[in-house]
Amino acid sequence: MSYAKPIWARLQLLFAHGVAKWLSHGKVQARVLDEEVLPNIDRVEPYGFSYRPKPGAQTYLLFPSGDRSYGVAIVIGDKQYNMQLQEGEVALHDDEGNHVHIRRGGAIEVNAADTVILKAGVKVRVEAPVLEVTGEIRDLCDGNGREMSDMRAIYNTHTHPENDAGGPTDEPNQGM
Numbered sequence: 001m002s003y004a005k006p007i008w009a010r011l012q013l014l015f016a017h018g019v020a021k022w023l024s025h026g027k028v029q030a031r032v033l034d035e036e037v038l039p040n041i042d043r044v045e046p047y048g049f050s051y052r053p054k055p056g057a058q059t060y061l062l063f064p065s066g067d068r069s070y071g072v073a074i075v076i077g078d079k080q081y082n083m084q085l086q087e088g089e090v091a092l093h094d095d096e097g098n099h100v101h102i103r104r105g106g107a108i109e110v111n112a113a114d115t116v117i118l119k120a121g122v123k124v125r126v127e128a129p130v131l132e133v134t135g136e137i138r139d140l141c142d143g144n145g146r147e148m149s150d151m152r153a154i155y156n157t158h159t160h161p162e163n164d165a166g167g168p169t170d171e172p173n174q175g176m
Helices: 004-012 148-157
Strands: 015-023 027-032 036-043 058-062 072-077 090-093 099-102 108-111
Touching: 015 036, 015 072, 027 058, 027 072, 036 058
Parallel strands: 036 072
Antiparallel strands: 015 027, 015 058, 027 036, 058 072, 090 099, 099 108
Protein backbone atom coordinates (compact mmCIF):
# COMPACT_ATOMS: atom_id res chain seq x y z
CA MET A 1 0.00 0.00 0.00
CA SER A 2 1.39 3.37 -1.00
CA TYR A 3 1.28 6.14 1.59
CA ALA A 4 2.67 8.77 -0.78
CA LYS A 5 -0.67 9.89 -2.25
CA PRO A 6 -2.48 10.53 1.06
CA ILE A 7 0.58 12.29 2.48
CA TRP A 8 0.93 14.50 -0.60
CA ALA A 9 -2.80 15.31 -0.51
CA ARG A 10 -2.52 16.29 3.19
CA LEU A 11 0.55 18.46 2.52
CA GLN A 12 -1.33 20.30 -0.23
CA LEU A 13 -4.00 21.19 2.33
CA LEU A 14 -1.45 22.92 4.63
CA PHE A 15 -1.16 26.14 2.61
CA ALA A 16 -3.46 28.22 0.45
CA HIS A 17 -3.44 31.51 -1.40
CA GLY A 18 -6.70 33.41 -1.66
CA VAL A 19 -8.43 36.74 -1.88
CA ALA A 20 -9.86 38.49 1.16
CA LYS A 21 -13.61 39.02 0.84
CA TRP A 22 -14.12 40.56 4.27
CA LEU A 23 -11.81 41.54 7.10
CA SER A 24 -12.41 42.45 10.72
CA HIS A 25 -10.09 43.15 13.62
CA GLY A 26 -9.09 39.53 14.16
CA LYS A 27 -10.73 37.56 11.35
CA VAL A 28 -10.72 37.29 7.57
CA GLN A 29 -13.05 35.60 5.13
CA ALA A 30 -11.07 34.35 2.14
CA ARG A 31 -11.92 32.85 -1.23
CA VAL A 32 -9.44 30.21 -2.38
CA LEU A 33 -9.32 28.22 -5.62
CA ASP A 34 -12.03 30.50 -7.09
CA GLU A 35 -14.76 28.56 -5.32
CA GLU A 36 -13.95 27.64 -1.73
CA VAL A 37 -14.95 30.37 0.74
CA LEU A 38 -13.36 30.03 4.17
CA PRO A 39 -15.50 32.18 6.48
CA ASN A 40 -13.73 32.41 9.82
CA ILE A 41 -9.93 32.54 9.46
CA ASP A 42 -7.91 34.01 12.34
CA ARG A 43 -5.62 36.92 11.44
CA VAL A 44 -2.11 37.04 12.89
CA GLU A 45 -0.35 40.42 13.12
CA PRO A 46 3.23 41.15 14.15
CA TYR A 47 3.54 42.52 17.69
CA GLY A 48 3.07 46.29 17.80
CA PHE A 49 1.80 46.57 14.25
CA SER A 50 -1.86 46.52 13.25
CA TYR A 51 -3.44 46.88 9.86
CA ARG A 52 -6.78 46.34 8.17
CA PRO A 53 -6.47 45.82 4.42
CA LYS A 54 -9.38 46.28 2.06
CA PRO A 55 -11.37 43.43 0.51
CA GLY A 56 -9.52 42.06 -2.51
CA ALA A 57 -6.16 41.84 -0.72
CA GLN A 58 -4.02 38.76 -1.30
CA THR A 59 -4.26 36.34 1.61
CA TYR A 60 -1.76 33.61 2.43
CA LEU A 61 -3.23 30.95 4.69
CA LEU A 62 -1.85 28.17 6.85
CA PHE A 63 -3.89 25.19 8.01
CA PRO A 64 -2.26 23.24 10.88
CA SER A 65 -2.49 19.50 10.17
CA GLY A 66 -4.10 20.30 6.80
CA ASP A 67 -7.47 20.84 8.52
CA ARG A 68 -9.44 23.40 6.44
CA SER A 69 -11.89 23.96 9.31
CA TYR A 70 -9.19 25.90 11.20
CA GLY A 71 -6.91 28.28 9.38
CA VAL A 72 -4.65 31.22 10.13
CA ALA A 73 -3.97 34.13 7.76
CA ILE A 74 -0.22 34.59 8.14
CA VAL A 75 0.19 37.35 5.54
CA ILE A 76 -2.36 39.74 4.02
CA GLY A 77 -1.07 42.16 1.41
CA ASP A 78 -2.27 44.34 -1.41
CA LYS A 79 0.09 44.90 -4.35
CA GLN A 80 -1.87 47.85 -5.73
CA TYR A 81 -0.78 50.02 -2.77
CA ASN A 82 2.90 49.00 -2.64
CA MET A 83 5.40 51.87 -2.55
CA GLN A 84 8.43 51.91 -4.81
CA LEU A 85 11.44 51.48 -2.50
CA GLN A 86 15.17 51.25 -3.01
CA GLU A 87 16.98 48.16 -1.78
CA GLY A 88 17.12 48.19 2.04
CA GLU A 89 14.43 50.86 2.51
CA VAL A 90 11.39 50.46 4.76
CA ALA A 91 8.00 52.18 4.76
CA LEU A 92 4.71 52.17 6.62
CA HIS A 93 1.87 53.26 4.35
CA ASP A 94 -1.84 53.12 3.66
CA ASP A 95 -4.09 53.32 0.63
CA GLU A 96 -4.51 57.13 0.84
CA GLY A 97 -0.87 58.12 0.36
CA ASN A 98 0.01 58.56 4.04
CA HIS A 99 3.43 57.12 4.78
CA VAL A 100 6.57 57.04 6.89
CA HIS A 101 9.47 56.19 4.60
CA ILE A 102 12.91 55.37 6.00
CA ARG A 103 15.22 56.10 3.08
CA ARG A 104 18.81 55.15 2.37
CA GLY A 105 21.38 57.34 4.13
CA GLY A 106 19.19 58.01 7.20
CA ALA A 107 16.57 60.32 5.68
CA ILE A 108 13.05 59.79 7.02
CA GLU A 109 10.10 61.08 5.01
CA VAL A 110 6.71 61.53 6.63
CA ASN A 111 3.77 62.31 4.38
CA ALA A 112 0.34 63.02 5.85
CA ALA A 113 -2.21 63.30 3.07
CA ASP A 114 -4.55 65.01 5.55
CA THR A 115 -4.40 66.59 9.01
CA VAL A 116 -2.34 64.82 11.67
CA ILE A 117 -3.81 65.06 15.16
CA LEU A 118 -1.67 64.59 18.25
CA LYS A 119 -3.43 64.14 21.58
CA ALA A 120 -2.55 66.14 24.68
CA GLY A 121 0.57 64.89 26.38
CA VAL A 122 2.03 63.39 23.21
CA LYS A 123 5.62 64.33 22.61
CA VAL A 124 7.25 64.32 19.22
CA ARG A 125 11.03 64.57 19.26
CA VAL A 126 13.08 65.08 16.13
CA GLU A 127 16.86 64.84 16.16
CA ALA A 128 18.26 65.64 12.75
CA PRO A 129 21.03 67.77 11.29
CA VAL A 130 18.39 69.48 9.10
CA LEU A 131 14.62 69.58 9.62
CA GLU A 132 12.51 70.71 6.67
CA VAL A 133 8.80 71.26 7.17
CA THR A 134 6.28 72.19 4.49
CA GLY A 135 2.65 73.16 4.93
CA GLU A 136 0.91 75.02 7.73
CA ILE A 137 2.33 74.56 11.22
CA ARG A 138 -0.25 74.63 13.99
CA ASP A 139 1.45 75.27 17.27
CA LEU A 140 -1.22 75.71 19.93
CA CYS A 141 1.30 76.03 22.69
CA ASP A 142 -0.24 78.11 25.48
CA GLY A 143 -3.18 75.85 26.36
CA ASN A 144 -5.71 78.53 25.37
CA GLY A 145 -5.75 77.78 21.66
CA ARG A 146 -3.31 80.60 20.86
CA GLU A 147 -0.69 79.82 18.27
CA MET A 148 2.99 80.65 18.73
CA SER A 149 2.83 83.22 15.89
CA ASP A 150 0.02 85.08 17.73
CA MET A 151 2.04 85.02 20.95
CA ARG A 152 5.07 86.38 19.06
CA ALA A 153 2.96 89.28 17.68
CA ILE A 154 1.75 90.15 21.19
CA TYR A 155 5.30 90.01 22.56
CA ASN A 156 6.67 92.18 19.76
CA THR A 157 4.19 94.98 20.53
CA HIS A 158 4.03 94.90 24.33
CA THR A 159 5.44 97.60 26.60
CA HIS A 160 6.12 97.80 30.33
CA PRO A 161 4.94 100.71 32.45
CA GLU A 162 8.45 101.82 33.42
CA ASN A 163 12.12 101.49 32.71
CA ASP A 164 15.36 102.93 34.16
CA ALA A 165 14.61 106.32 32.61
CA GLY A 166 11.21 106.43 34.32
CA GLY A 167 9.00 106.07 31.25
CA PRO A 168 7.41 103.19 29.37
CA THR A 169 9.69 100.79 27.59
CA ASP A 170 10.13 100.73 23.86
CA GLU A 171 8.54 97.89 21.90
CA PRO A 172 10.80 94.82 21.77
CA ASN A 173 12.88 94.48 18.62
CA GLN A 174 12.23 98.11 17.72
CA GLY A 175 14.64 99.25 15.05
CA MET A 176 15.68 95.70 14.07
